[in-house]
Amino acid sequence: MAIVKDNLLLQSVEGTLGNQFTIYKRNGQIIIAKKRGPSKNKPTKKQLEARYKMRVAAAYAKVIIQDPDIKAYYKSLAGPGQNAYNMAVKDAYKSPEIQNIQFEDETVVVTAKEEFRVAEVEVRVHDAAGVMLERGKAVLGRNGVDWYYKAAGLPAGGKVVVVAVDLPGNGTVREIRVE
Template identity: 80%
Template sequence: MALVKDNILLQLVRGTLGDQLTIYERNGQIIMAKKRGPSKKKPTKKQLEARYKMTIAAAYAQAILKDPELKAYYKSLAGPGQNAYNMAVKDAYKSPEIQHIRFEETDVVVTAKDEFRVAEVDVCVHDAAGVVQERGKAVLGRNGVDWYYRAVGLPVGGKVVVVAVDLAGNGTVREVRLE
């Protein structure tokens, strides 16, 4: 790969020359590189999974571009050389992270983070037999990271199942046993 500087001949040239060179521009710089071809190796299972995940992320990004409000949100987060589409793909590719679940009397406090934004947190309380006692949506706290859900009761021997969902619809599930 070579960066081209002050070459009048290559200032207006873009594309592939024969089967040898590719000339393209990225972030205002002209780059000349050896032409790449398709791999001759069979893709691994992880590669196929990554390709599928990227296909889903790209489809989400295409849909986001039609919503002016979300497009403006993602564009506001874009850095140099990035756009709303890039940010939407990045958001759709990664799921939110549930960092911590703690209990304050009958409140369930969930610390959930995402590189962009956690859209909602759902809490489901099960008793010792696994029967759902209650479920509902948590409310975002003032710090923008903690989500609060006021439970009617937290049965001993039961469990609390928390689902954090980001703007792209990716969900992360975490379960905590009640003692």
């Protein structure tokens, strides 16, 4: 790949030359790259999973940017050469990350991050036998990263299951034992 600077001949040229080079513009720059063709190798399982995930993300983006408020949100996050659709695809492709779960008396504090935003965090409390005692939505703290859930009780030997969900609906589940 080569980036062309100040070449009058290539200012208005785009496309493929001689089945060898492709010339295109990105972010106002002219780029010359070797022409790529389809791979002759069979796709791996990971590649097929990535393709499927990308199809789902693209379908989400196509539908969600019809909402003017959400489109404006994604547009505000777009950088040079990007648009709301690109940001929506990127958001749908990744799931939120649960970084930490702590207990402060009867309060469960969950640190959940995502490049865009975590839409909600649900907390489920189970006893030692695995029976769910309670479940509910956590409340976002002032710092925008920590989520707080006030439990009725945290049984010794039980577990707390946390589910963080982002705007596209991708969820991440993490559980921790109560000591």
